[in-house]
Amino acid sequence: MSENKFYLRMEGISKAFPGVQALKDVNFYVARGEIHALVGENGAGKTTLMKILTGALSMDSGSVSLKGSHVEINTPTDAQQLGISMIHQELSLIPNLTVGQNIYLGREPRWKISAFIDWNRLYTDSQELLSQLDVDVDARAEVGSLSIAQQQMVEVAKAISLNADLIAMDEPTSSLTDRETEVLFDTMRSFKKRGISIIFISHRLEEVFEISDWVTVLRDGSLIGSEPIKDLDEERVVQMMVGRELGEMYPKGDVQRRGVILEVNNLHDGRELSGVSLELYSGEILGVAGLAGAGRTALAETIFGVRPAITGDIELDGSPVKINSPGEAIRLGMGLVPEDRKQQGLFLNRAIRENIVISALGKLSRFSFINFSKADKLAREFAVKLDIRTPSLRQLVRNLSGGNQQKVVIARWLTLNPRVLILDEPTRGIDVGTKVEIHALMNQLAEGGVGVLMVSSDLPEVLGVSDRILVMREGKVVSEFSRxxxxxxxxxxxxTGGKVNSDK
Ligand SMILES: Nc1ncnc2c1ncn2[C@@H]1O[C@H](COP(=O)(O)OP(=O)(O)OP(=O)(O)O)[C@@H](O)[C@H]1O
Ligand SMILES: [Mg+2]
Known part of the structure; x- marks a missing residue:
């Protein structure tokens, strides 16, 4: 095999952060026109490797070559000039600029004679890119007004507009619907035909098997293997990722449901919900399925007081309650693990420990002194339960891998011992091993009498975890299914609105 067969060669890459060896002597080779999946558990080093490739991080040792020649990539601009672009795991768009401005940030098209930005062209070109991707978003809209999925697609449009030969996509599908994912995959396939190489990071193995030609597995910063997809199956990849056999993906105990704990009647938020009613029982996991835009997140947020309800009644344990803010919901014994954990959930510049216990602090403080040893114990307990990978709980949340950051938010809500726990996409971006842990935790909570309401776009998860399933469409519950x-x-x-036989 000739050395130049590979478009990209990264060799002997090592990178340490204080207390963590994020990459240990990793070799990574990508061929031209190949879709190459990079997989591994949360904290395995995937994002770190891609940040080194794209000049966002420097390596401690190792070398990179492109098309057979050694290259030095010290800044993101270096990478761009070499035809490498990246779609970041944490969206890096600027919320108060428009979609078009974000796509062409720093390289706005200009009038030939003057140096003024050609706004018309900027917006026409961006709109064209978006329609190529089948994205129904106005290029003149402010990015902050878009859903996460839409923002994700804007990131994709931006990467495409850079005309790269190599695109690193760090969990591009984690907040996309199946339909949007398919559109992205079509785009990836057409890139491939044009000889563009794509590095694809995803925790959804079905996707990896659907789209990739080759798979590289990292574990704890080390290269475990790199093989053509045709020589692998899911089980083998999981084994390589976690280094052990994994138990049942959807452990399900025999939980007895008790009385109704939460009742919602005819809830409207004036925008996305048009009259939702549901009953949640103590001891059950109620799954809420539906397409993006069906109102699932609106439902979670309206129940929890994040958005105001226009009309509708909520009863908790048989008594009517008014929930006008999340604070009130929490006082009533409810918890919400939000979908957009990065924006709504975390204090990035605070320690992991504080982030975990911050909501429970009220319970841990007496005479307004924080009981630090209790706080420490609680944080440690949940860090272990959720397998949060970090050298120290004093580490800033900012420095955790994406998946580990999510676990911190989940841990925080669990410390509150809620009676009703609402989880919006609980395992998005979470690795397979921890997914099992989170499902097991949800079961434990239900066994303990908690009513668990889970919104998820991951159908196998909805089917595997729920005792009962509601399906939403256009702001309403349209069907109910038993397990x-x-x-x-x-x-x-x-x-999607077809005819079905539901239980009701
Ligand atoms: N800036 C940083 N400071 C300290 N540690 C860091 C920093 N960035 C990453 N790390 C650590 O390096 C390790 C690898 O993280 P990385 O983000 O590459 O993981 P990942 O494979 O992308 O995981 P995920 O699937 O959760 O996104 C983790 O232990 C992480 O906590
Ligand atoms: Mg990552």
């Missing part, structure tokens, strides 16, 4: 009768087909059917 026994729910299938991927009848849920999708209900979600």
């Amino acid at each position: 026994e009768h729910a299938t991927q087909d009848n849920i999708m059917h209900a979600a």
